Amino acid sequence: MDILSPMTTQQHSALTRHFLSHQRLWAPGLLLLWAISNVLVLATTIILEHGRDGNQLSFWQPFCWEITSIFMVLLLIPCVVYISDKWLTDLSLKKQILAHLLLTIPFSAIHVGGMVALRKLWYWVVGTRYTFGDIPYELLYEYRKDFYSYVVIAAFIFSYRFIVRRLHGEASLVGEGEQEANPEEKQPERFLVKKLGKEFLVNVNDIEWIEAAGNYANLHIGSSLYPMRTTMTKLEQALPVAKFARIHRSAIVNFNQVKTLRPLESGDYELILLDGTRLSLSRRYRNAFKALV
Numbered sequence: 001m002d003i004l005s006p007m008t009t010q011q012h013s014a015l016t017r018h019f020l021s022h023q024r025l026w027a028p029g030l031l032l033l034w035a036i037s038n039v040l041v042l043a044t045t046i047i048l049e050h051g052r053d054g055n056q057l058s059f060w061q062p063f064c065w066e067i068t069s070i071f072m073v074l075l076l077i078p079c080v081v082y083i084s085d086k087w088l089t090d091l092s093l094k095k096q097i098l099a100h101l102l103l104t105i106p107f108s109a110i111h112v113g114g115m116v117a118l119r120k121l122w123y124w125v126v127g128t129r130y131t132f133g134d135i136p137y138e139l140l141y142e143y144r145k146d147f148y149s150y151v152v153i154a155a156f157i158f159s160y161r162f163i164v165r166r167l168h169g170e171a172s173l174v175g176e177g178e179q180e181a182n183p184e185e186k187q188p189e190r191f192l193v194k195k196l197g198k199e200f201l202v203n204v205n206d207i208e209w210i211e212a213a214g215n216y217a218n219l220h221i222g223s224s225l226y227p228m229r230t231t232m233t234k235l236e237q238a239l240p241v242a243k244f245a246r247i248h249r250s251a252i253v254n255f256n257q258v259k260t261l262r263p264l265e266s267g268d269y270e271l272i273l274l275d276g277t278r279l280s281l282s283r284r285y286r287n288a289f290k291a292l293v
Contacts, residue, residue: 019167027160030160031074031156032074034156035073038066039063039066039067042062043062043065044062046065046066047062060126064123065119068114068115068118068119068122071114071115072110072111072114073111073149073153075114076107076110076111077157080103080107080150080153080157081157083103084100084157084214085213085214087099088100089214089215100150103150104143104146104150108139108142108143108146108150111142111146111149112146116130165216165227169194169224169226169227170193170194170226170227170228170229172192172228172229188204188238189203189205190202190203190204191204191207191219191226191228193226202219202221202226204239204240205243206221206222207219207221207244207254208220208221208253208254208257208275208277209252209254209257209273209277209279210232210235210251210252210253211250211251212232212249212250212251213227215229215231216228216230217230217231217232220277232246232249232252235252236252242255243255243256245285245289245292246285246288246289247271247279247280247281247282247285247289248279248280248281248282249282249284251279253271253279255292257275258273258274259272259273260272261281267283268280268281268282268283268286269286
């Protein structure tokens, strides 16, 4: 009897669907798993090394050092993602790499400052005092580690998003090259979706709404999401004006999917789609949207 049996196609599909449908759980869950394993490995390594060398060390100290360090890293990860998506995605690859190299400096400064403050607080609670050591040397020492940590985090984010895009599939306009050569031709009726080595067509009319995601635009169709490498402006120009409208800097909606239009106290409007999705109609696009409805 086999102790370990291979995952069936049905089990694989179910896991994939769960992964794609619960991104808000999987992404932080994987980061938390990495953080816990990192703390356990590094803290126990310090304990074992001190024990081997005959040095006395309180059991809680290595855990204090590693927990405060990883806690600050976890706080900084959303900042790195936000800055990258907000300001770096439109830059060339060389400029993106240069920007990330420069970002390692404030990343390390904030990480070390927060980490030391938390350690001083922890030590104070247990009735002792934490000393950071020779500041110039320690800052250089910590920057060396933080540089490596930043690279690992960036690689994790890139790899995670690449896997998600591969599982979702990536969309492109059918006959995109021909359309650019003949701009007067009618707007496309279908998108070509590439997913895990397979290709299939998606009708433009089936798209419910579109959201910006860095240098991608995510096409929402039912419970599926298809990333498309393009800008929202280009996509807005490619879609039928009679069926789609820009409602926000980061969103386009299919008129046929709008169920309710509700005013908000802020002056914006809230759109409720047929499936219950709630989207914001900003004041900038409000008049144009109403004129097209």
